[in-house]
Each structure stands twice: as structure tokens, then as C-alpha cells.
Amino acid sequence: MELAIFYAFAVLAIGSALLVVSLKNTARALFLFFVVLFAMAGLFLFALADFVAITQILVYVGGILILMIFAFMLSNKELLADLQNTSSKFLSLPNWQSLLLAVGFFAVLAYGIWEWHEHTPMWITENIRSGEVIQSSDNNIQHLGVHFMTKYLLPFEVISIFLLVALIGAAHLSRKEENA
The missing domain is CATH 1.20.5 (Single alpha-helices involved in coiled-coils or other helix-helix interfaces)
Structure with missing residues (x-):
């Protein structure tokens, strides 16, 4: 079953990514990009990269993609009207x-x-047996902060630069172009 789910995520990611780059409709491409990001998070889970999968969902889906969708919605009304006219398309x-x-x-x-x-x-039952379970009294915020500023400093900074680039891109997309 795990192999079937893995291949489903892989086909979903590759197929949606190909559609993202081939579609001319920006709104549909943005929503397919949403599918690509979630499928990639699923693939990261299969690679046992839980932190990367959660970061993928929080940063890319929760931040960058939402900024891109807002920029699209704020940009041009002709693009939104194009969505209503393409009901019989792919x-x-x-x-x-x-x-x-x-x-x-x-x-x-x-x-x-x-x-x-x-x-x-099995990994959950082994951790429960060995007592390696996070308790509600544990200070997880301090551990997370220490890991962010030591072990995960480079990925943390790269993600912040991606968010900055996404914000600049969203501002550029939402800017009205002057008709010459």
C-alpha cells in the first residue's frame, strides 16, 4: 500500500508540475501549483524528512502560494474574466x-x-516503549529555537529569503501596468 501511495504522490507531483508549466491560464496554474506543493510534502514524508515536509506546507503553501494567489486576484480584472470564459476548456x-x-x-x-x-x-510504538515521548511539561519552544539557530540555520535563512522574494514577486504582480 505504501508503494502505491508513493507512486500516487509522484505521479500527482509530476503531472501537476507539467500542467503548471504548460497552462496559459494563470489561476489554474496557481491552483495546480498548490497540488504540486502538497504532493512534494507527501514525498518528503516518504523520505523521512518530516521537518522539510512541514516546512514545505507552512512556508510554501501557507506563505508563498497564498501571496501569489492574492497578487493574482489583485492584479488584473481581465485575467479573472478569462476564468469565466474558459468553462469548456481543459x-x-x-x-x-x-x-x-x-x-x-x-x-x-x-x-x-x-x-x-x-x-x-513501528517507530511510534518503539518510542513509547523507550520513553522518548514529548511530554506536555517539556520546554519544546527552547529546543526548537536552539535547533533553528544551530542545526537548521542555513535552511531557516534560505526560507526567509524565499519568503522575501515571494513578497517582492507578489507586490510586482499586483502592481498595475500603465497602458502606453
């Missing part, structure tokens, strides 16, 4: 197909939750 699904897709995603999510509760992963 990726516009009828209502029953969209409902089928949503039910399929819900089924995969429900199956994953059921499997998680039925078969607790």
Missing part, C-alpha cells in the same frame, strides 16, 4: 466528475486514517 470538469474526484480523495483519506489506527507504525 481541466474544467462537470459537477458529477468533480464530485467523484472529491469522494475518491475522501476515500483515500479515510483509508489512511483507518490504517493508521489499525496498525500503529
